[in-house]
Amino acid sequence: VDAKPPASNPATTLARLAVRALAEGSIAQVVLCPGSRSAPLAYELAAAEADGGPHLHLRHDERVAAFTALGAGGAVVTTSGTAAANLHPAVLEAHHSDRPLVVVTADRPPELRGTWANQTSDLQAGLFGAATRARLDLTDADAAKDPPGALAALAATVAAAFGSLASAGQGRPGPVHLNLGFTEPLTPDGARPPGTPVRPRPPRPGPRRAPVELVRGPRTVVLAGDGAGDTAREVAEAAGWPLLAEPSSGARGGPNAVGPYRLLLELPGFASAVDRAVVLGRPTLSRPVTRLLARADLDVVLVGERPDHPDPGRPVTRACGVVAGGGPDGVRSDAGWLSAWRRAGEAAAGAVDAVLDAGAAAGATGTLSGPFLAREVAASLRAGETLVAAASNPVRDLDLAAVPPPGPSLPIVANRGLAGIDGTISTATGLALARGRARVLTGDVAFLHDVGALIAPRGERRPDLQVIVLNDDGGGIFSLLEYGEVSRRSAAGAALFDRIFGTPHGARVAALCAGAGVRHDLAPDAATLRAFLAQPPPGMSVLEVRGDRAGLADLHSRLRRAVRRAVAGGDDGGPGAGGRDR
Numbered sequence: 285v286d287a288k289p290p291a292s293n294p295a296t297t298l299a300r301l302a303v304r305a306l307a308e309g310s311i312a313q314v315v316l317c318p319g320s321r322s323a324p325l326a327y328e329l330a331a332a333e334a335d336g337g338p339h340l341h342l343r344h345d346e347r348v349a350a351f352t353a354l355g356a357g358g359a360v361v362t363t364s365g366t367a368a369a370n371l372h373p374a375v376l377e378a379h380h381s382d383r384p385l386v387v388v389t390a391d392r393p394p395e396l397r398g399t400w401a402n403q404t405s406d407l408q409a410g411l412f413g414a415a416t417r418a419r420l421d422l423t424d425a426d427a428a429k430d431p432p433g434a435l436a437a438l439a440a441t442v443a444a445a446f447g448s449l450a451s452a453g454q455g456r457p458g459p460v461h462l463n464l465g466f467t468e469p470l471t472p473d474g475a476r477p478p479g480t481p482v483r484p485r486p487p488r489p490g491p492r493r494a495p496v497e498l499v500r501g502p503r504t505v506v507l508a509g510d511g512a513g514d515t516a517r518e519v520a521e522a523a524g525w526p527l528l529a530e531p532s533s534g535a536r537g538g539p540n541a542v543g544p545y546r547l548l549l550e551l552p553g554f555a556s557a558v559d560r561a562v563v564l565g566r567p568t569l570s571r572p573v574t575r576l577l578a579r580a581d582l583d584v585v586l587v588g589e590r591p592d593h594p595d596p597g598r599p600v601t602r603a604c605g606v607v608a609g610g611g612p613d614g615v616r617s618d619a620g621w622l623s624a625w626r627r628a629g630e631a632a633a634g635a636v637d638a639v640l641d642a643g644a645a646a647g648a649t650g651t652l653s654g655p656f657l658a659r660e661v662a663a664s665l666r667a668g669e670t671l672v673a674a675a676s677n678p679v680r681d682l683d684l685a686a687v688p689p690p691g692p693s694l695p696i697v698a699n700r701g702l703a704g705i706d707g708t709i710s711t712a713t714g715l716a717l718a719r720g721r722a723r724v725l726t727g728d729v730a731f732l733h734d735v736g737a738l739i740a741p742r743g744e745r746r747p748d749l750q751v752i753v754l755n756d757d758g759g760g761i762f763s764l765l766e767y768g769e770v771s772r773r774s775a776a777g778a779a780l781f782d783r784i785f786g787t788p789h790g791a792r793v794a795a796l797c798a799g800a801g802v803r804h805d806l807a808p809d810a811a812t813l814r815a816f817l818a819q820p821p822p823g824m825s826v827l828e829v830r831g832d833r834a835g836l837a838d839l840h841s842r843l844r845r846a847v848r849r850a851v852a853g854g855d856d857g858g859p860g861a862g863g864r865d866r
């Protein structure tokens with residue numbers, strides 16, 4: 285790589301090398317927050333963008349910027365001090381969900397850290413601890429002494445975000461940290477060398493191992509958790525096994541996908557009939573799945589590229605891929621198993637739809653339920669669009685009600701690494717900036733948490749992003765957990781519950797949007813909702829739907845009852861009831 289020392293001051297030299305390492309390391313989007321110590325990077329990023337380098341986006345809030353970079357699969361650049369600390373939530377999410385994120389923080393050189401120097405912490409270089417795949421603490425003086433060496437070190441660190449490091453535990457994508465020490469002057473001097481246009485290089489795919497062969501016969505389900513990918517669907521279809529796919533699995537589609545699988549697993553005769561679970565990705569959404577995976581006599585086959593990750597805390601068979609082999613007699617013997625799941629899945633989906641449609645017609649005036657909204661949002665997605673699902677009920681409502689399409693999966697992603705309700709709108713913004721268009725389905729508390737994501741400096745490109753908020757005035761999910769049950773025993777319990785869990789706020793979403801200059805619409809009924817979903821306004825917009833937290837537990841009881849009736853009405857009380865097909 286050509287790394288001639290340009291005629292410039294040390295700060296500019298280091299910034300130029302860092303930006304070059306980003307661009308050549310396939311970083312296409314950079315989110316920058318303004319600051320003084322980071323000024324050399326800001327100048328260089330603007331110049332590189334003009335030369336055809338990474339797109340540059342400005343934001344005020346570093347936490348927003350970091351999640352935006354995470355959504356975009358890019359880099360975030362900040363000044364020193366608490367600015368760097370605000371990146372921590374996104375760094376942790378990137379670590380736990382194995383997604384690339386390059387974090388660049390400006391610092392003073394080491395001799396000024398831990399002194400009286402303003403906005404400087406001696407902790408910054410190691411701030412993210414074991415969460416980073418790699419980190420580099422580099423000063424401009426060192427970079428100016430050996431530019432090719434500095435560029436190589438910067439490039440190697442950036443590459444580690446894409447899983448380039450082969451050593452144990454480091455071979456997967458994740459966050460990396462460049463902490464760059466800059467000395468004055470922080471403004472560029474000397475002419476910028478004639479622009480060598482910087483263009484991203486596509487990351488290289490890692491090596492693949494051969495899959496293992498599983499015998500047919502044991503009654504098997506494919507469990508596709510977050511990030512499982514299309515392989516899960518292919519495995520299920522090739523083997524003839526039911527596919528229980530979470531919305532952000534990337535596998536929820538095709539003829540084997542059982543939409544309301546969670547409600548089926550709660551019925552007698554379903555979970556207990558499963559002999560073997562083939563797990564891809566990381567399932568995090570529902571207790572019935574957790575209970576199934578905890579069954580000591582269940583054969584669990586964990587499919588993934590890494591031999592030691594994740595650690596499910598129970599004995600499992602590990603495989604890098606699976607293919608279904610023959611049964612004991614060499615023939616496909618479990619067709620009845622799949623059809624029993626499919627029949628039950630169809631009956632359950634019909635029952636769920638009926639309850640949701642009746643609720644939408646008869647619910648409290650101006651409100652719609654979360655699962656109804658989730659079903660409609662999933663059905664409205666157009667080609668090329670991605671949906672970001674917020675933690676809490678939205679992602680679970682999609683799990684319950686989003687109808688799997690006949691072909692490949694619904695394009696849904698979620699921050700399931702740590703399942704935070706923070707950074708949801710920012711993540712979706714980054715995704716939309718990188719891919720063109722996106723939508724996000726969020727609750728009101730998650731919306732308020734990340735309301736800063738509605739704000740961007742004047743003139744910054746706004747992505748085509750429709751933010752769909754189910755506003756039930758607080759954290760609805762808690763009323764579906766044991767705290768909700770306790771609250772229903774007395775009036776005092778209900779009041780306490782609302783104070784310490786429900787946290788109603790009365791915040792006016794429309795006014796917040798007006799304050800941020802973002803379009804807001806309210807959908808008080810199903811017809812209005814469908815119209816707004818069918819044609820999202822260009823740019824960033826918020827579609828608010830009011831929900832009813834008080835009626836949530838009852839809605840879920842009705843869904844369970846309806847599914848039980850529909851499936852039992854079909855006869856056998858579970859796919860295991862008729863005995864084994866083999």
Ligand SMILES: Cc1ncc(C[n+]2csc(CCOP(=O)(O)OP(=O)(O)O)c2C)c(N)n1
Nearest residue numbers: 676677704705727728729730758759760761
């Ligand atoms: C950063 C973070 N803080 C707190 C939580 C705990 N938490 C989980 S769900 C939830 C309430 C979310 O409410 P809302 O977004 O309105 O969704 P709803 O449950 O009403 O559907 C909270 C506070 C979390 N997951 N992440």
Ligand SMILES: [Mg+2]
Nearest residue numbers: 727728758760
């Ligand atoms: Mg809520």
